[in-house]
Amino acid sequence: MSLVVAKQIYKNYGKLEVLKGVDLSIDAGEAFAIIGPNGAGKTTLFKVLTGETRDFTGSVVMDGHDVTRQPVHQRARGGVGRTFQVARVFGEMSILTNVILAIESSKVARGEPVGPWWDWRPSAATRREAIGVLESVGLGRNFDDEASLLSHGDKKRLEFATMLAGRPRILMLDEPTAGMSAEDRRSTTRLLQDLKSRGLTIVLTEHDMGVVFGLADRVMVLNYGQIVCVGDPQTVREDEAVKRVYLGKGAGHA
Incomplete structure (x- = not known):
């Protein structure tokens, strides 16, 4: 179909x-x-x-x-997920935070809860999900490094990870x-x-x-x-x- x-x-x-x-x-x-x-x-x-x-x-x-x-x-x-010729990531944020932000944004768009408003930290489940997404694209290491430190190829991988965090078809x-x-x-x-x-x-x-x-x-x-x-x-x-x-x-x- x-x-x-x-x-x-x-x-x-x-x-x-x-x-x-x-x-x-x-x-x-x-x-x-x-x-x-x-x-x-x-x-x-x-x-x-x-x-x-x-x-x-x-x-x-x-x-x-x-x-x-x-x-x-x-x-x-x-x-619909989208990537660009030049990878678009938040360079000043950590690798993990990039993906957590994508997951939480996707949940908000779907009307799903992301945790209590007074808790600035992501839930343990969200953190596990983000790590799983990163590992699935070959970025299962150095999660706390700034995204700006990644090579060009790894920035593309991070962009793929943030896209996949939205669960696109x-x-x-x-x-x-x-x-x-x-x-x-x-x-x-x-x-x-x-x-x-x-x-x-x-x-x-x-x-x-x-x-x-x-x-x-x-x-x-x-x-x-x-x-x-x-x-x-x-x-x-x-x-x-x-x-x-x-x-x-x-x-x-x-």
């Missing part, structure tokens, strides 16, 4: 047509990648799906609910391996494969084709705001139009 459905998405910036009637459907538990050359419309489509861009024509349905005009925070409450990942070393990219890909194995739906934009073809069940290729091809990685690699506009002639054997 399709968890995300977008129909006839058109978006202009002034006279510039950025998206030209894009349709897509993403199944629950699927890893779906959106790729294409610079200026293809990937980021704009991504922002339409996350709710950051609402000035467009067309419709977006998530989990059976029309979210076309919903802002970001409402989509987050509905189960859909992970929207914007260039999750941008700026990473080769080892950090491999580590992040393994983490994403683990998240996929938990049944989470992953939607990502990504320039590293090794990450894309190693993770995605299906790939959409955009060029000048239009769909060139949608299919499994092998189909996309072998598509002549995709080779011509993006991957290059030798990509079919990559």
Whole structure:
């Protein structure tokens, strides 16, 4: 069953047509990648799906609910998690506090209690949950260190942890391996494969084709705001139009 459905998405910036009637459907538990050359419309489509861009024509349905005009925070409450090209964490706070804050914010949004108003400390259950989330993304150490001290790759892991603390069903990942070393990219890909194995739906934009073809069940290729091809990685690699506009002639054997 399709968890995300977008129909006839058109978006202009002034006279510039950025998206030209894009349709897509993403199944629950699927890893779906959106790729294409610079200026293809990937980021704009991504922002339409996350709710950051609402000035467009067309419709977006998530989990059976029309979210076309919903802002970001409402989509987050509905189960959409989001990461950014540059990891967004609270650098002056400890690693653990970042995740505790995400857990408590999520509970407040769901109307769940987070403890008595006079107690500034998180509950023992919340602390255990935060530690469990951190361990699940490979950050099971040095919980009291400031987040600003983390490496670029570990800041991304912390961002994943804060996103997972909200218990999302859909992970929207914007260039999750941008700026990473080769080892950090491999580590992040393994983490994403683990998240996929938990049944989470992953939607990502990504320039590293090794990450894309190693993770995605299906790939959409955009060029000048239009769909060139949608299919499994092998189909996309072998598509002549995709080779011509993006991957290059030798990509079919990559």
